[in-house]
Amino acid sequence: MATIRDIARKSGYSVTTVSRVLNHQKYVSPAAKAAIEAVIEQLDYVPNSLARDLSFGQNKNIGVVLPHNDHPYFNQLLNGIMDAAFSSGYHIVLLPSEYNQTIELDYLEQLKRKNFTALIFASHGLALSVLEDYTRYGQIVCCENPGQHHISAVYSHREPAYLAAFNYLKIQQVTQMGLLLSRNSVQSPTWVAVTTAYQQVFSCQPDAKLMIGGMRSFEDGYHAAKHLIAQQPTLNCYFTNGDDIAAGVRQYHLDHQLAPPLLIGQEKQLSSLLLKIPTIDHHFFTLGQKAFAVALSNHHQICRFESEFILC
Structure with a gap:
């Protein structure tokens, strides 16, 4: 060449x-x-357009770090980012991570080398302190409450909606509950928010035997119900991290001639509307649009969206 x-x-x-x-x-x-x-x-x-852009300080790449894309949270967030990017002249580069810290660190090093104008972390395996250290090289936006860390953030304030959902279940006199979450880990902000709200409402920690992580799909919900019913045949209430997951739980009960369980979903998917499943709307599409806008900004910003518990 x-x-x-x-x-x-x-x-x-x-x-x-x-x-x-x-x-x-x-x-x-x-x-x-x-x-x-x-x-x-x-x-x-x-x-070489990349070299030319870098020489003029005109890099047009925004990296979006995704652990995976088979959960409605990431799909809705990414759709919002793409919607905001269409008319901007910027390119969205998807950066898969599977929460691998070595891979995420490489993306941060690419930001340092000016391969990206900014990085949006939909979720992450690295500590927030590491992300904060790299903000000197370009804009970094995380999609959670950064706490004391000086990182731009666009996130949903989930705790009030979780409290409303658990209080609703308490009024229904629920005494045992399956918790189906994306990550069953103390490193997950969602896991912390859910278990903290549960403890505030029920004055005890959730039963670890009735908690399952790694939930992403209808099939995951179906198999989780099978596993939990084998342990606790009388279990008839599930708090899930997605409406499709809740639909999978429901279908397992129906397929095995069990009474439809009491369900809480999340993400306001079509399945919650069709099946009339109570859900929590975190407004991730709008959040994604805002995350893109903040990524283009040179200023430190914190933007919070209020989640909403919806009874169908």
């Missing part, structure tokens, strides 16, 4: 003069311009 130095050598002009022609700058004689353009065409030279 031809380089700018090849053009300079073949045309007989300096690299600086060739660069001026390539970047449509002034101070190049018509004769020099014609000669250089003839060599460019002869060599079929194609400019």
Whole structure:
């Protein structure tokens, strides 16, 4: 592949003069311009747009770090980001991580090398302190409450909606409950928010034997119900991290001639509307739109959206 130095050598002009022609700058004689353009065409030279953008400080790539994309949270968030990006002239680059800290650190190093204008972390395996350390190299937006860390953030305030949902279940006189979560880990802000709200309402910690992480789909909900019913045949209430997951739980009960359980879903999916399952709307699409806007900003910002418990 031809380089700018090849053009300079073949045309007989300096690299600086060739660069001026390539970047449509002034101070190049018509004769020099014609000669250089003839060599460019002869060599079929194609400019390196990334290198050119970096030289002018015009990188147009926004990286979105996703652990996976098979949960409505990430789908809705990404849809909001893409919607905001369409008319902006910026490119959205998906960066899969599976919560692998080594991979996430590599993305941060790419931000340091100016491969990205900004990074949006939909979720992360690295500590917030590590993300904070890299904010010196470019805008970083996390999608959770950063607490004392100086990181721009756009997040849903989930706790009041969780409290409303658990209080609703308490009024229904629920005494035992399956908790189906995305990550069954103290490192997960969602896990912490759910278990904290549960303890406030029921004055005890949830039963660890009735908690399952890794829930992403209808099939996951179906198999989780099978597992929990085997342990606790009388279990008839589930708090889930997605409406489709709740629908899977419901279907297992129906398929095995069990009474439909009391369910709470999340994300306001079509399944909650069709099956009339109470749900929690975290407004992730709008959150994604705002995350993109903050990513383009050079200023530290904290934006909070209020989650909403919806009784169908």
